[in-house]
Amino acid sequence: MATTTSIAKYLSYYKDKRLLTVFAFGMSQGFPWVLIGSVMSAWLKDEGLSRSLIGLFGIVFSAYTINFLWSPLVDRLALPFIGSKLGQRRSWILLGQTVITVSAVGLAFIDLQIQLFHAALLCFLIALFAATHDIAIDGYRIDILPQAESEKSTAAAAMATSGWWTGYALLGAIPFFAADLPYVEWPDVYLVLSGIMCLLVIVTLFAKEPESHRDTAQAQIQQAYEDKLSSLGNSRVNKLLAWLGVTIVAPFVSFFKNNGVSTALALLTFIFLFKIGEAFLARMSIVFYKEIGFSNTQIAQYSKLGTGLITIVFAFLGSIFNHKYGIVKGLFISGLAMAASNLMFSWIAVAGPKEHLYALAIVIDGFTQAWSLVALVAFISMLCDRTFSATHYALLASLGSLSRTLLSSYSGVVIDDWLDGDWAVFFVITALMVLPSLLFLYFIRHKLYKIEASYHQQN
DSSP: OOOOOOOHHHGGEEEEEEHHHHHHHHHHHHHHHHIIIHHHHHHHHHOOOOHHHHHGGGGHHHHHHHHGGGGHHHHOOOOHHHHHHOOOOHHHHHHHHHHHHHHHHHTTTTTTTTTTHHHHHHHHHHHHHHHHHHHHHHHHHHHHHHGGGGHHHHHHHHHHHHHHHIIIITTHHHHHHHHHTTOHHHHHHHHHHHHHHHHHHHHHHSOOOOOOOOOHHHHHHHHHHHHHHHGOOOOHHHHHHHHHIIIIIHHHHHHHHHOHHHHHHHHHHHHHHHTHHHHHHHHHHHHHHHHHTOHHIIIIIIIIHHHHHHHHHHHHHHHHHHHHHOOOHHHHHHHHHHHHHHHHHHHHHHOOOOOOHHHHHHHHHHHHHHHHHHHHHHHHHHOGGGHHHHHHHHHHHHHHHHHIIIIIIGGGHHIISSTTTOOOHHHHHHHHHHHHHHHHHHHHHHHHHHHHHHHHHHO
16 A cells, blocks of 8 residues: 655654664574574585584574464563563563573584584573563563554564674674684684673663554453353452463454454465575575585675674565555565566576676565565555554464475485485475465455555554
8 A cells, every 4th residue: 555655754753763663673683593593504515514414403493483372471571570670571581582592502512513402402592582582572662663654664574684784693693703713613602692792782782662552452351251150159260261261362352353363474475485486595695605616704794794784774665665565565576576586596506606796686685585575464464453562473473484494404315315415406386385475465455455554444
């Protein structure tokens, strides 16, 4: 749905200091993927592990696919002590950041050859608490902008996307530069990374907790549950059942009631399909770069610094388009671009380690990453009921993570067992994986336009 808001007014939204906090929290969301993703893949590769095993190691990301299961607790359960000091959102963010930091320190003292299971366990712990603090961060981003300022949601999505890629790509370049220095080993790198995570904790301590009427709305729903259960007689049991009903059942009832069952299922299916091809590429990208002949320094320069900077630029450009012409059209364009960018890597596989092709692929990939993430983050945020903002966002985002983690964990098996190491064909297949989601998006486009129009009318 197109908007009449001028570009100048839209750009003025970025002066809002709250969006700087959204950017910083985005960094905290992206950085754990460095710890258990690209850096761990490079370390495993240097230790001589097979591509299939490296791919399967990605199963530790499964925590991101199921975090909606405990998201209602993050929405309602107050943490002892720090909950009263920092507030509901920031206390959960701080808990996650602390466990991530300690686990990263633990990885610095792992001998990967003989302690592979312990390394996987620490990586899963990082993924578990990173996925948990993601719930709180996404809820924070939605809550920090009152209903009357929801027109800033696309700008907030751009800041969150830029922050994520700053944490993942720009900060993620540091370990690859360090790995090529004399006498620096991967365990040493993890000590540096744990120090960076400590710095991100400072943001949480000084951020402002968002004001919210969530507690009042949830209390009203809980009272309605208690009234329905009053015939049971036991008031304590009624209160417990009502609390569980509001915490666990009500968020899902709200989502399906607000959208209708058929539309809700259609939305869930689209979100699941949208990022599958990109996820298969991302999981094997570091292995591909190293096998094709690029050095750690080149990976840092192009895949980390280059991708990060380009993604940040295109995140803002993509947000302007999405704001002006609508999120649904933004999803269509970014989906087509994703398919095209995957074909660039197939070209590199045929041509060999040519830097100019690598640079071109990074530009195109950065564009697609930015545009698709901004559109998807804004789209999912638009679907969230503010009474259950963290739960709803976690439910929807986890479906996208399901395809990006569990299915993409078999990417190494595909390249090894099915394609016998043929990278060119592999990347063509990942490009084709994008098409089902675009077809599905086309068939439900009218429903999505109505949802988008209703969202703008309400705000």
